[in-house]
Amino acid sequence: MNMDGKTVLVTGSTDGVGRYVAARLAGAGAKVLIHGRDSARARTLADEIRRQGRGDAVFYAADLSSLAGARGLAQAVLADHKRLDIFISNAGIGSQNQGPQRQTSADGHELRFAVNYLSGFLLAYLLLPLLKASAPSRIVNVASLGQHPIDFDDVMITRGYSGSRAYAQSKLAQIMFTIDLADELKGTGVTVNSLHPATYMNTTMVRAGGITPVSTVEQGGEAILHLAVGEDMAGKSGLFFNGMNEARANPQAYDAAARKRLRALSLELTGLPAT
Numbered sequence: 044m045n046m047d048g049k050t051v052l053v054t055g056s057t058d059g060v061g062r063y064v065a066a067r068l069a070g071a072g073a074k075v076l077i078h079g080r081d082s083a084r085a086r087t088l089a090d091e092i093r094r095q096g097r098g099d100a101v102f103y104a105a106d107l108s109s110l111a112g113a114r115g116l117a118q119a120v121l122a123d124h125k126r127l128d129i130f131i132s133n134a135g136i137g138s139q140n141q142g143p144q145r146q147t148s149a150d151g152h153e154l155r156f157a158v159n160y161l162s163g164f165l166l167a168y169l170l171l172p173l174l175k176a177s178a179p180s181r182i183v184n185v186a187s188l189g190q191h192p193i194d195f196d197d198v199m200i201t202r203g204y205s206g207s208r209a210y211a212q213s214k215l216a217q218i219m220f221t222i223d224l225a226d227e228l229k230g231t232g233v234t235v236n237s238l239h240p241a242t243y244m245n246t247t248m249v250r251a252g253g254i255t256p257v258s259t260v261e262q263g264g265e266a267i268l269h270l271a272v273g274e275d276m277a278g279k280s281g282l283f284f285n286g287m288n289e290a291r292a293n294p295q296a297y298d299a300a301a302r303k304r305l306r307a308l309s310l311e312l313t314g315l316p317a318t
């Protein structure tokens with residue numbers, strides 16, 4: 044992997060698998076835009092990257108539980124960089140972070156839908172001009188095997204809420220968006236794929252759920268890197284991977300009408316123009 048001259052944004056890279064991926068990409072020569080909310084953790088990672096003597100790290104703080112936070116992050120990246128070769132949408136909260144009760148974002152949306160899906164949707168669209176100008180370029184949406192169909196009559200899960208349903212709904216939304224966006228980006232040189240990195244890696248969100256880890260961060264990180272830089276992935280788009288292997292997602296992902304509804308809703312909630 045030679046990443047000299049490449050610029051990569053990894054959201055949620057102050058911790059967990061995103062941190063591993065950011066360090067690996069910088070180690071291969073990339074300028075990595077690291078992102079999270081905690082500047083102390085970001086500084087530790089940036090110092091680690093500089094000590095490796097390859098690549099570089101620039102930290103962007105943004106809280107993705109507000110659409111303004113996502114917009115601010117995109118604006119800063121667009122203002123500071125002339126290219127963006129890879130965007131890894133990885134930031135997320137698990138089913139149990141901050142407790143089992145239903146929570147809402149700054150914009151009043153169900154919190155997991157907002158952080159795990161909607162902010163990544165908005166970021167992808169705002170960063171597209173730079174990604175297109177840097178083509179061939181790639182988007183990787185870090186989703187999960189945990190997937191729950193979206194009930195379009197109650198997307199914000201005001202009834203029958205559980206953290207695991209909310210998490211799984213947000214992860215399927217990412218996969219549906221991936222398929223939809225891949226179609227839209229045909230011929231632009233920008234590809235987009237999604238994946239389940241690995242099952243129960245030893246990360247903060249897994250520990251917060253009281254779950255005993257069964258995979259390593261390295262396993263999941265290598266699966267993300269495969270989609271981000273793997274030569275065999277060149278030109279491939281709209282796919283879902285379970286680790287290193289292509290896989291089928293929940294049937295709703297292949298329902299064009301459901302994807303169209305999700306897209307219309309997402310454009311409306313983020314205030315992006317309908318295309």
Ligand SMILES: NC(=O)c1ccc[n+]([C@@H]2O[C@H](COP(=O)([O-])OP(=O)(O)OC[C@H]3O[C@@H](n4cnc5c(N)ncnc54)[C@H](OP(=O)(O)O)[C@@H]3O)[C@@H](O)[C@H]2O)c1
Pocket residue numbers: 054055056057058059060061078079080081084105106107108132133134135136158185186187188239240241242243244245246247248249
């Ligand atoms: N762990 C697993 O086994 C597993 C399995 C399948 C899929 N995944 C997916 O892999 C991705 C990474 O998960 P992980 O296990 O590495 O999690 P993690 O260790 O808990 O790290 C999550 C990252 O997301 C950031 N983040 C969380 N909420 C945020 C917010 N409101 N605004 C901005 N940044 C926020 C965190 O930043 P702070 O440092 O500021 O908290 C952190 O950098 C997630 O999308 C997750 O759904 C994980």
